[in-house]
Structures are given as C-alpha cells and as structure tokens.
Amino acid sequence: MADPATYRPRPGEIPTAPGVYRFRDERGRVIYVGKAKSLRARLNSYFQDVAGLHERTARMVTSAASVDWTVVDTEVEALQLEYTWIKEFDPRFNVKYRDDKSYPWLAVTVGEEVPRVQVMRGKQRKGVRYFGPYGHAWAIRDTVDTLLRVFPMRSCSAGVYRRAAAIGRPCLLGDIGKCAAPCVGRVTPDEHREIVDDFMAFMAGSTSGFTKSLEQKMAAAAAEQEYELAAKYRDDLGALKRALEKQTVVLGDGTDADVLGFVDDPLEVAVQIFSVRGGRIRGQRGWIADKADEAPFAELVQRAIVTLYEDASAEAVPRQVLVPALPSDPEVVGELLRELRGGPVTIRVPQRGDKKRLMETVQQNAQQSMARHKLKRAGDLTARSIALEELHDALELPEVPLRIECYDISNLQGSEIVASMVVFEDGLPRKSEYRRFTIRHEGQSDVAAMDEVITRRFRRLLKAREQEQADGAGESSGVEEAIDPDTGRPRKFAYAPSLVVVDGGPPQVAAARAAMDRLGITDVALCGLAKRLEEVWVPGDDDPVILPRTSEGLYLLQRVRDEAHRFAIAHHRQRRAKAMTGSALDDIEGLGPGRRKALMKHFGSVRAVRAASVDEVAQVPGIGRSTAESIVAALAAEPSAPTVDTATGEIVEDR
Known part of the structure; x- marks a missing residue:
C-alpha cells in the first residue's frame, strides 16, 4: 500500500477553482474520479491522517500512487466531466450504473420531410421526437398499430417508401387505411405533417x-x-x-414527471423509473447495478439522475423529477437538467398525496426487480459452482464448502437476546435445517452470545456423534451418521458443516474459534463477514481476505449473512411481541390463532387451561387428542424446556 504523503501535491499547487480530479494507481489506471467546487479544499481532505479517514476512502488513497485534475468554469461542467470520465475510465472505487438492456422508444423522425413513426433503441439522436421508454418493443408496435387507424402517418422504411413512390402504388397499410400514403401523393407533405403533429400531441398527453x-x-x-x-x-x-x-392516469393534475425508486443493497442497487407524461404512465425502465463502494444514498440518487439524462434529448427531460431523497448536490444537478431541457426542472421528494403513493409503487417495483434478480442469480447452477470454488480458493479450505452454516445475534439493548443458525447446502438455503436460539443470560454482549451459541450447537454435534458410537455406527460416515435409524429422519444438529460463517469481524470470529477449540472441533472451517466493507475475516489473521465486489463467492456469503440476519430479526420481534402481549399458549407448536381463541373462549384464562386435564382440553372444538396432550405437556413444563415437535418428538427450537 502506498503512503499518500509520497504523491501529495506541493502546497499552493492545487487551484481553488471548480474541477474534476483523478486518482491513479502505480500502473497509471484511474481508480477514482471526483468533482469539487474547490479542488484545493477537496483534495486536501484526502491527505490528512489515514487513520481519520473513512475505511473506503483510506483504502482508495492507499491504493493510489498519483493524482491529477482538470479545472473547469462551473460546477455543472464539473458534473458533466465527472460523468464522462467515469464512463471512459470505469474506476473501481466509483459507483457505476450500467443499464443492462437497451430500452425501446417510440420515435418520430420529425427531421425528415415525411416523418416516420418507428421503434428505436440506443442513444437518442437529433431530429427525432421520442416517447417512452417502453419495457418491450411489442408494446410500442401494439400502440402504434392501434393509433394508425386514427392518425394514418407513415411507418414504412425508406426503401419501402421509395419503391412505392417509384411504382405509383402504396403498400398494404395504405390500402387498409392505416397510412395516408404520401408516397403516391394522396396527401401532401404538409397535410401529412399535420397528421404527425396530431399524433405527437396525443402521445404527449393532449387526449x-x-x-x-x-x-x-x-x-x-x-x-x-x-x-x-x-x-x-x-x-x-x-x-x-x-x-x-x-396508460393509466396516476396524477390527476396532468404532471410531466419521472419517478425514481431505489433499493440499496450492500453489493448492488436496483433502480426503477416511471415516466409520467400528462398524468399518465408512458413508460417504465430499470436496472440492477453493482456498487463499487459504500457511497451514501444521496450520491446513488445523484448518479442515477445524471446517468438517466446526460445523453437525453430536451423532450426527454420532464418538468419534475421525483426521488426518495435529494441528490448530494441538488442545486448543481438541477441546473444541469435545466440546461438540458431548456426550461425549469424541479427535483423534489414527494411527501403526501398522489405523488407519494406513486413513489411507493415505484419503490415496490424496484424491490420486486431486486428480488427477481437475486432469485435468478441464486438459481444459476454455474454461478453457485463458481461461488463455492471461489470460497474454497480464497479461504484455503481443504474441500469445497458444500454445507455452510451462518450465525447471527439480535438483541435490543441487551434484552431479549436471540440467535439464528441458517444452513446453505450447495449454495441454496436448506430451511428445514434452520435453528433459533434463545440466549440464556440476559445483558451479555454479542461476542459472549456468539460464544454461547457456537458452544451449544457443537455440543449437540458431539452428542450426536457419541450416540452414533453407542449405536455401533461409529465407523460409518457421511449421510448415514445423520439419519435416525428409528424414524428415518435426519438427526437434529447431526451434520457437520464445511464452513461456519459468523456475522461480524475479528471479535466475533475469535469468540467462535475459542468455543470450537474448547470442544475440540478442529475439522470445521470458520470465517466472519463484516458488514461495513464486506471484509472476510479468518481466525488468527491480522488482515481480512478481500474478495472482489463482483465475486460470486462474496455474493454467496452476503446472501447467507443476510438470511441469518433476517431469521434472527424475525425471532427477536416475535419474542418482543410475546413479552408485551403474548401468553404461554403462543409457544406451543401447532397451536394457531384459531385454536388459541377457542381455548380461551372455553376456559377463560391460561391458568384454567393449565389446570385442565387432557380429556378436558380435547373437548374444545378443533382440538384433537394429540394436540391436547401437547398443550398440557407444554404448559406443565418449565420455561426453559424446549419446544417439541408433536409428530416426531424432536426439538425444533433449542432454548
């Protein structure tokens, strides 16, 4: 790593004017591009004590070997140049939005003598009026086919048009009334232009x-x-x-606006845009982009706006841009949009009414887009295989981690501490193997709770192995060890994981390692995933393992960690709710809200249910004999007793 002092510019060398700067590594590659209102003030902020910098910034300045800059006249020019350089150099420390497809637009070639309506993709060109974008090209063709009956304008290619003019006979569309046939002189170019103007007025919202x-x-x-x-x-x-x-009416005031929704993920960000013209949704687009750094949400919003409009024509920039949060430099971005549009543009966050509800709809679409993306990526067998191989190589594991267990702790100021264990096999969640833990000692730290959970989990593994030896199956291994010979079902906690992942950094990893060492567990690999920079920590190493942010292995670890966090949070919320409003009946397996209501209606209180016999409980409508036995057994048990599956007699929640 380089010392930033070795390439820091001399005092007074950096100008105070606005501009754009580039950090380069030792091979001259641009690794970061930024803009500043004052280059001197901004660049000096990078050359302070590295220990006082944000982790991401510290990593960037220590990866760089030089810095240069370009002075411009205004902040708007700086913003435009920054965007251009990010596209050109693809710096790895910048947030980069990449649209994963070229969206189709309904386009009218108004620059031609006889304009044509057609589907266009790619960068917008001068002399063309655009409407959209649409999600699919067939949606444009369907709309055009419907409207050509009312606005019979030209839709044929230049070759078809010239051939019809040469032979003096229109094409099929002219014969069936879906084209005014200017090619054979049925209408003059001026009359055809009037039809085109009416068509564009209708598409613009004057309906x-x-x-x-x-x-x-x-x-x-x-x-x-x-x-x-x-x-x-x-x-x-x-x-x-x-x-x-x-084209459903969503804004009754006939507003022209683009509404942007975001879903911010540690590694990716989903963006959805609804284009509203004349109060109606005219088009929709969106993309999933990799995040190159931990940029604040306002920076993500700003980058999306600049990416969306930098190459757009004046007609494509609406009067309003509605966002969930203002960009980091709202005045500069607003001025850029006003220059592009040639008129006033407002960037605002809707607070109430129709615009607020529409924003929520766009957010939901962004969430669904992210969920579909994750599901598609998780279901890709090739990607899962690559992820497991990357973890095998990066963590120097003896074998590919086909079974991964992840642990997370959740609490509220030291109370209601719970933990979760989630299991991924072959890169996919195995939800039947998930487990929840209630921490027995309130008030302890996450590190102590992690020690307790790992200890309890691997004690169960050792107990299962001892049971196998007692049953005379000690020499067998693999799947047979984990099968109960009496029930044919997998033994709880019997499978040994290939890799244990804990949610956290060195303290949590050290606690888990200490617990496993006390029990003599030496054949299970361990690592931790820290949230802030997605660093992978292994026991005994002073430096983390840094996986590329586009790595399938890191993506798999993130999914495992996030699933453990979700599972722990859900358990924690349940326990908090029970602590405030719950009853002893809530913990009984197979007893849903309907049956609990029937019990309370019949007996009047939980105390009366606890005092009742199995026969008395079984008399309640909807309560069978086996369920009644479970209720009586659960209410008679101590609070620390485990929850029992009445069908198998196995523990489903380790308390």
Whole structure:
C-alpha cells in the first residue's frame, strides 16, 4: 500500500477553482474520479491522517500512487466531466450504473420531410421526437398499430417508401387505411405533417380534444344519415379509448414527471423509473447495478439522475423529477437538467398525496426487480459452482464448502437476546435445517452470545456423534451418521458443516474459534463477514481476505449473512411481541390463532387451561387428542424446556 504523503501535491499547487480530479494507481489506471467546487479544499481532505479517514476512502488513497485534475468554469461542467470520465475510465472505487438492456422508444423522425413513426433503441439522436421508454418493443408496435387507424402517418422504411413512390402504388397499410400514403401523393407533405403533429400531441398527453372531436364528428355524421362515416368515427374513437386504457392516469393534475425508486443493497442497487407524461404512465425502465463502494444514498440518487439524462434529448427531460431523497448536490444537478431541457426542472421528494403513493409503487417495483434478480442469480447452477470454488480458493479450505452454516445475534439493548443458525447446502438455503436460539443470560454482549451459541450447537454435534458410537455406527460416515435409524429422519444438529460463517469481524470470529477449540472441533472451517466493507475475516489473521465486489463467492456469503440476519430479526420481534402481549399458549407448536381463541373462549384464562386435564382440553372444538396432550405437556413444563415437535418428538427450537 502506498503512503499518500509520497504523491501529495506541493502546497499552493492545487487551484481553488471548480474541477474534476483523478486518482491513479502505480500502473497509471484511474481508480477514482471526483468533482469539487474547490479542488484545493477537496483534495486536501484526502491527505490528512489515514487513520481519520473513512475505511473506503483510506483504502482508495492507499491504493493510489498519483493524482491529477482538470479545472473547469462551473460546477455543472464539473458534473458533466465527472460523468464522462467515469464512463471512459470505469474506476473501481466509483459507483457505476450500467443499464443492462437497451430500452425501446417510440420515435418520430420529425427531421425528415415525411416523418416516420418507428421503434428505436440506443442513444437518442437529433431530429427525432421520442416517447417512452417502453419495457418491450411489442408494446410500442401494439400502440402504434392501434393509433394508425386514427392518425394514418407513415411507418414504412425508406426503401419501402421509395419503391412505392417509384411504382405509383402504396403498400398494404395504405390500402387498409392505416397510412395516408404520401408516397403516391394522396396527401401532401404538409397535410401529412399535420397528421404527425396530431399524433405527437396525443402521445404527449393532449387526449381529451381528440376524443371530443371524434364524438362530435360521429354525432354529425349520424345526423346526416352518413352511417358508414359515423361507424368509422366510432371505430376510431374505440381505438383511442383502447390506447388510453393502457396508460393509466396516476396524477390527476396532468404532471410531466419521472419517478425514481431505489433499493440499496450492500453489493448492488436496483433502480426503477416511471415516466409520467400528462398524468399518465408512458413508460417504465430499470436496472440492477453493482456498487463499487459504500457511497451514501444521496450520491446513488445523484448518479442515477445524471446517468438517466446526460445523453437525453430536451423532450426527454420532464418538468419534475421525483426521488426518495435529494441528490448530494441538488442545486448543481438541477441546473444541469435545466440546461438540458431548456426550461425549469424541479427535483423534489414527494411527501403526501398522489405523488407519494406513486413513489411507493415505484419503490415496490424496484424491490420486486431486486428480488427477481437475486432469485435468478441464486438459481444459476454455474454461478453457485463458481461461488463455492471461489470460497474454497480464497479461504484455503481443504474441500469445497458444500454445507455452510451462518450465525447471527439480535438483541435490543441487551434484552431479549436471540440467535439464528441458517444452513446453505450447495449454495441454496436448506430451511428445514434452520435453528433459533434463545440466549440464556440476559445483558451479555454479542461476542459472549456468539460464544454461547457456537458452544451449544457443537455440543449437540458431539452428542450426536457419541450416540452414533453407542449405536455401533461409529465407523460409518457421511449421510448415514445423520439419519435416525428409528424414524428415518435426519438427526437434529447431526451434520457437520464445511464452513461456519459468523456475522461480524475479528471479535466475533475469535469468540467462535475459542468455543470450537474448547470442544475440540478442529475439522470445521470458520470465517466472519463484516458488514461495513464486506471484509472476510479468518481466525488468527491480522488482515481480512478481500474478495472482489463482483465475486460470486462474496455474493454467496452476503446472501447467507443476510438470511441469518433476517431469521434472527424475525425471532427477536416475535419474542418482543410475546413479552408485551403474548401468553404461554403462543409457544406451543401447532397451536394457531384459531385454536388459541377457542381455548380461551372455553376456559377463560391460561391458568384454567393449565389446570385442565387432557380429556378436558380435547373437548374444545378443533382440538384433537394429540394436540391436547401437547398443550398440557407444554404448559406443565418449565420455561426453559424446549419446544417439541408433536409428530416426531424432536426439538425444533433449542432454548
């Protein structure tokens, strides 16, 4: 690692003007691009004591070997140059949004003498009016096919248009009335331009005037007994209504806005954009992007806005941009959008009303997009195989970790301390093997709780192994060791994991290692995953194992850790709720809300249920004999007794 003092610019060398700076590594590659209102003030902040810097910043400045900068006139120019350089150099310490697909737009080539409506992708061009984007090209073609009946503008390619003009005969669309056939002179270019203007006005949101005009023409034709013409207007009106039905009104005030929703994940971020024009949703797009650093949420919002509009035409920039949080430099971003649009643009966070509800809808879409992405990635057999191999190599494991167990602690200021154990086999969750622990000693730290949980878990493993030896199966190994010969079911806690992952850094890892050493568990690998920088810690090492942020192995560890955290939080919330409002009946396996309600209605109190016999409890509607036996046994047991599965007699929650 380099010492930042070795490449720090001389005093007074850095200008105070706005600009963009680049940090480079020893091979000259750009690893970070940033902008500043004052280059001197910003760059000097990087060259203070490394111990006082944020971990991410410290890692960046110690990875760099030089810094250079470019002075610009305004902050807006700095923002634009920063965006350009990020795209050009792809620096690994910057947040980078990459759209995973080229979205289709409905485009009208207004720069041509006879404009054409078509589907276009990619970078927007001058002389073209865009509407959208749409999720699928077929959605554009369906909309155009519907509207060409009312606005018969040209939709053919240049070659088809020239050929029709040469032979003096229109194509099929001209014959069926879905094109005004300017190629053969049925309408003049100016008359065709009027049709195009009406089409664009309708797509831009001016819909009421067209529907009222068609209704009036239909009524007039019917009054003149021109029923065929009236029928045509009726069909045209139906086509407009079908097109409008596909564009739901979401903002009653006819606002033009883009609504952005985000889901921020430690390794990735999901972005969804709803394009609202004239109060109606005209298009939707979104992407999943890798995060290169721990940038604040406001920076993620700013980068998404700049990425979305930097290459957009003036028509594509709306009057309002609605976001869940303001960008880190709202004035600069607002000025950039105003320059691009050539008019006023407002960036705001909706607080109430229709815009707030629409924002929540966009957020839900972003969450669903992230969930689908994770499910698709988790279900990829090749990706799972790569992840397990990466962990095998990075952690120097004796074998590929086919069974991974992860532990997490959850508490509220030292009370209601619980822990979770989740199991992943072959890179997939094995939910039947999940376990929950209630920590027996209140008030202890997460480190002590981790020691207790690991101790209890591996005592159960040793007990299972002793039982196998007592049964005469001590020489067998593998799956047979973990099967109960009486029930044919897997023994609880009988499988030894290939890798144990704890949620935390060196203290938690050390506690888990100490617990395993006391029990003589030496054949199980151990590591910890720290949340802040996603560092992987192994016992006895002073430095963490750094996996690339795009690593499938790191992604798998993150999934395992997050699942353990979710499972622990759910258990913790249940216990908190029981502590405030629950009863002893809540802990009984197989006793749902309906049966609990029936018991309370019949006996009047938990004390009366506890005093009742099995026969008396079985008389309650919906309570069978076996359930009654479970209820009586559970209420008679001590508070520390384990919860028992009445079907198998096995412990399902280790208390």
